[in-house]
Amino acid sequence: MVYVQATGARFHLVELGPSCGGPVVMLHGLFTGSAASWYFTAAPAIARTRPVRLIDWRGHGLSECTPTGYDSATMVADLNELTCDLPPFAIAGHSYGAVVAVWFALAHPGRVTRLALVEPPFSPAPDRAVDLIRVPTRCTRMLLERTSVLHDLAAEPPITESELGRLTGLPVLSVTGTRSPFRATAQLIGRALPGARQHLLGGGHDLHISAKARLTPLLREFLAATPPGEDVG
Amino acid sequence: MDMGAVVDNDVLDEVVRMLVDVIGEDFLLDVEVGRGTTFNEDLAMESIEFVALAERLQQVYQGRVDFAAFVAGLDLDEIMTMRVGDLVAHIESRLTASAA
Numbered sequence A: 001m002v003y004v005q006a007t008g009a010r011f012h013l014v015e016l017g018p019s020c021g022g023p024v025v026m027l028h029g030l031f032t033g034s035a036a037s038w039y040f041t042a043a044p045a046i047a048r049t050r051p052v053r054l055i056d057w058r059g060h061g062l063s064e065c066t067p068t069g070y071d072s073a074t075m076v077a078d079l080n081e082l083t084c085d086l087p088p089f090a091i092a093g094h095s096y097g098a099v100v101a102v103w104f105a106l107a108h109p110g111r112v113t114r115l116a117l118v119e120p121p122f123s124p125a126p127d128r129a130v131d132l133i134r135v136p137t138r139c140t141r142m143l144l145e146r147t148s149v150l151h152d153l154a155a156e157p158p159i160t161e162s163e164l165g166r167l168t169g170l171p172v173l174s175v176t177g178t179r180s181p182f183r184a185t186a187q188l189i190g191r192a193l194p195g196a197r198q199h200l201l202g203g204g205h206d207l208h209i210s211a212k213a214r215l216t217p218l219l220r221e222f223l224a225a226t227p228p229g230e231d232v233g
Numbered sequence B: 001m002d003m004g005a006v007v008d009n010d011v012l013d014e015v016v017r018m019l020v021d022v023i024g025e026d027f028l029l030d031v032e033v034g035r036g037t038t039f040n041e042d043l044a045m046e047s048i049e050f051v052a053l054a055e056r057l058q059q060v061y062q063g064r065v066d067f068a069a070f071v072a073g074l075d076l077d078e079i080m081t082m083r084v085g086d087l088v089a090h091i092e093s094r095l096t097a098s099a100a
Helices: A036-039 A070-082 A096-107 A137-144 A148-154 A161-165 A184-194 A214-222 B003-023 B047-064 B067-072 B076-080 B084-098
Strands: A001-007 A007-016 A026-028 A052-055 A089-094 A114-117 A171-179 A196-199
Touching: A001 A070, A007 A070, A026 A096, A026 B067, A036 A089, A036 B047, A052 A070, A070 A096, A070 A137, A089 A096, A089 A214, A096 A114, A096 A161, A114 A214, A161 A184, A171 A184, A171 A214, A184 A196, A184 B047, A196 A214, B003 B047, B003 B084, B047 B067, B047 B084
Parallel strands: A026 A052, A026 A089, A089 A114, A114 A171, A171 A196
Antiparallel strands: A001 A007, A007 A052
16 A cells, blocks of 8 residues: 655555556546546556556545645646656546646656546536536545535636647547547647547547457557657657 | 365455455444455445555565456456455465465
8 A cells, every 4th residue: 555645635556567667657537536447447457567656636546535626736736746756657647637647748748758648528528527427436425525626627727729739749649438528629639739649439438447448458559668759640 | 174275264364354454344344254245236345445455465465466467357347246255266376376
């Protein structure tokens, strides 16, 4: 069990795989997500050849549930502290994990080698983010009832085409589900980053679960160690 | 003496001790954990608690049991319906293999 005190909260991390090789940090989405989101899907396959770190965001999994701090700026700071011991690393982020991944790559360009975005919600969201929650967990109920998470999400600035364009040169993979509520994000990424690899897989917002068999090899291949800056058009 | 049965119970007892750590004794008061107990339905374990159990397995059995590799070979339905006995059998097979 790995617990780290950082940015005013106690975080739970899961380390998988060997100690050598280019590291991969995998970020889950909000509410029903946790380190388990990747642990039971793509992470073990990726960890066969490289170290993988799974993070429980604050208020999720086994990390501390703080009353505030669910805005992307705070979560970028969380990620920065929780990875400060790593050399430059690749990131795979699902949903809001992809949002934090993009803001992190923009704020710390030298630290990210590759960016895999799974169901990135950069386009206008459904009216209520909580509508995406099908099976509420104990953690979800606590988040909704005792924290600022919904307020923080509502106040979150959108990721624009111009901001995404600043990632040019960074290998980016984006994977969207055929039944995703965020299908328009694929067009946004296509315009901003024409060199990005994009895939459309059968499934909804929980693509890491519903399309595990197809998504896992895609991520594994993309996240394999490759010199930063390689053209992945 | 049936040595196989002794080893089985050792592993089962260890797994039950880990379950007490992970989900708390209070949650286990009304459940007698045996090989047929399901993690999801009988113990109402959430997925992150399963990860916590896996981390304890790693601490106790070190490299001899790789739970992440074990679940990587299963589909999600199999993971959701897994019984305590399935996990115990996996641990035993890995311990036997590493002792050989």
